Amino acid sequence: MKLTKVPNWIRKLKSGRIWDFSVLNNEVFLTFDDGPQPEVTDWVLDLLLKHEIKATFFCVGANVRKHPDIYARILNEGHAIGNHTFSHQNAWKTSKKDYLEDIDKASELIDSKLFRPPYGKISNALVKDIKEMGNEVIMWSILSYDFKTNLNTESQLKILKRKTSPGSILVFHDSMKSFHNLKKMLPSFIEYGKTQGWDFKRIELQ
Incomplete structure (x- = not known):
């Protein structure tokens, strides 16, 4: 079942x-996972610059190492960054020790206390460990599903517009896998948000 908006019972459980x-x-908080990637991340940054809005990029450490110039551009243009592990680890298929080490490895390149688990998969116990490391675990309230092949982007865009409200955290992906759908949805979503008076901000914790 495709849940665009995370229901309250899941939030309470997790x-x-x-x-x-x-x-x-x-x-409203736009976030982008899995970059930086050539072409895709630059396209996103160009769009954000055009609309003079900020966002948060949860970066994979290996991609930061490969593309330091794009990572530097994210920072130079005033966006926030977060840790998305070094090698896009699935916490359900990785030992606790290896997973935490992968986060540490990414943190050598990504100076941020914001963390998002790849695939959104993480146990409550592991969340506790990560918070004890001084990090905050940032999930999302609205999932774009831009990574899905054969996505009906017109229908999904309508759902995103309807489900988003002030305070929402949306997740998109600056990856080649998502690029086709991202190009179809993100510009229209941003333009719609501006007509609604939404103020697109980066995530900043006190």
């Missing part, structure tokens, strides 16, 4: 994570 924010104004 504690210790940030799923969205309580906001006083109309802030």
